Amino acid sequence: MNSCCTFLRSSIGKKLLVAITGVILIAFVIGHLLGNLQFFAGPHVINEYGTKLRHLPFGGLWVVRIGMIAAVLLHIFTTLMLVKENRAAKGAGYQFKASVQAKVATRLMALSGIILLSYIVFHLLHFTTHTINSDYAHWMDGEDHDVYRMIVAGFSNKAVAIFYIVAMVLLAMHLSHGAASLFQTLGLRTKKMACRLGLCAQIFAWVICAGYVSIPVAVLTGFYDKKHIGNAETPSCCEAPATKGAK
Amino acid sequence: MNLKLKVWRQKDRNSEGRLVDITANSIPPEASFLEMLDIVNDELTRKGDEPIAFDHDCREGICGTCSLSINGIPHGPSETTTCQLYMRKFSDGDTIYIEPFRAKAFPVIRDLCVDRMAFERIQQAGGFITARAGSAQDGNAILVPKQNADLAMEAAACIGCGACVGACPNGSAMLFVGAKVTHLAELPQGQPERQRRVLSMVAQMDKEGFGNCSNYYECEAVCPAEIPATVIAKLNREYAVAGAKDTVGVE
DSSP, X not given: OHXXXXXXXXXXXXXXXXXXXXXXXXXXXXXXXXXXXXXXXXXXXXXXXHHHHHTOGGGHHHHHHHHHHHHHHHHHHHHHHHHHHHHHHHTTOOSSOOOSSOOHHHHTHHHHHHHHHHHHHHHIIIIISOOSOGGGGGXXXXXXXXXHHHHHHHHHSHHHHHHHHHHHHHHHHHHHHHHHHXXXXXXXXXXXXXXXXXXXXXXXXXXXXXXXXXXXHHHHTTOSOHHXXXXXXXXXXXXXXXXXXXX | OOEEEEEEEOSSTTSOOEEEEEEEOSOOTTSBHHHHHHHHHHHHHXXXXXXXXXXXXXXXXXXOOOOOEETTEETOSSSSOXXXXXXXXXXXXXXXXXXXXXXXXXXXXXXXXXOOHHHHHHHHHHOSOOOOTXXXXXXXXXXXXXXXXXHHHHHHXXXXXXXXXXXXXXXXXXXXXXXXXXXXXXXXGGSTTHHHHHHHHHHHHHHTTOBOOOSOOHHHHHOTTOOOTHHHHHHHHHHHHHHHXXXXXXX
């Protein structure tokens, strides 16, 4: 146990913790995107998917939620410890600041991480706990919760959609460094991979970003099932733009 | 050529340092950077001023003694040591910032000289093999696969100059430690102490106050021995395996 604590407290141990929690978060980002893309398969598909998630066996949804919160907290807490040590280790730094090959995404990891965290909190309050609009909780599509309508209403608010898109661009930047870095930290980066790994991480990150961004873009450009939105009961305080184009 | 230098002057490790403007006149383009400093020092001595203290030794690019950060980049704008950097890389009238390598674990002793003994202490913690002296066996009796020999040789090229630490925004020594660990882990002679070595060297590295790698790869860009950052991946792997074995008590 003592050796284990020493290991986790060491520089490399902490880096490994950040990488492993990063892998968990990347797996979630992929899974969540695949779920979200069912938006394009129509209201009933994504609404049924939402119901399935809520009724996963053995309280699966809560296991995932608690696991994700733990992973996010561990990822942030360990990174903060590393940043504190790094600042102390560099000391005063140079009067003439220069950099040879560090990428912009790499230098902005802390900034992209902090903005992403604020986005995650907003996103949970918006779509998970419905704190921002409590009407969402009562929107039903038959037996299922009307996730589709909630998405359309949410992204019809341009400020929300733009915040979402900006957050996803920052997610892409965060992933373009993180997805390549985790191979290095887990000791899997070899000379043969080194040149291609950065490019693969970039492609992966921007594909993920494009997938997520496609949904608010579809809503803003009116590419959604207007009939479904039009047939839905009008809530007491609906976000009107969503139903404008309904026939 | 005539140059405007902004040189870090610091009396000793307890004094405050600052950048001082010094002009370097009539510098031949074929002079090395250190020879340029020699010319400047001659002039300063003639005027009765203190010459600039800087580290140098072989002046052939193999000993790792010379340091300096030139315009914020350790060893300056070429992939060599400072002694192998020639003034033809600069233009007449240039302003050049000359500072010591910056890291808390490398305290400034005077002007451009930093104390790099932290590297020695890391080496003493495990960067060696235990061999019986006086009875060396035939070198060819130990077979080393070509691939491993190449990887070990590449890592062994590290001259321990500390440019990696100076370039790292986190003041991390992981390229240096990665090179030393990789060098011995790839060879049969390094196997008996492999696990203990990486654990001890990383523990000493942390104790010295070096930072943590966050994969900027600035270190490999400035390394005059061209040590690749993949040695850090190897260090991470070696440490993870050794740490796991140590936790469960496997030797």
